[in-house]
Amino acid sequence: MGCAYGLSALHICGALKGREGAHHVIVDPFQNTTWRGIGLENLRREGIDFVELIE
Numbered sequence: 001m002g003c004a005y006g007l008s009a010l011h012i013c014g015a016l017k018g019r020e021g022a023h024h025v026i027v028d029p030f031q032n033t034t035w036r037g038i039g040l041e042n043l044r045r046e047g048i049d050f051v052e053l054i055e
């Protein structure tokens, strides 16, 4: 649950990366407030471009 710094999402997306149709949905009501977007930024830094954030 959640994203925070994106650690679990990085592991999940690492396993999905390169697969056709890869898509990861993250539900976190506080990613852009409390966490100031750092989880999404860390995913972006790793070249993960198939996440969807639902806040």
Ligand SMILES: C[S@@+](CC[C@H](N)C(=O)[O-])C[C@H]1O[C@@H](n2cnc3c(N)ncnc32)[C@H](O)[C@@H]1O
Residues within 6 Å of the ligand: 001, 002, 003, 004, 005, 006, 007, 008, 009, 027, 028, 029, 030, 031, 034, 035
């Ligand atoms: C301990 S962190 C874990 C984050 C991630 N699963 C990881 O291990 O890297 C908990 C996260 O849950 C989020 N959170 C809090 N309430 C939530 C809710 N009702 N639904 C989804 N996420 C929530 C917090 O903002 C925080 O990012």
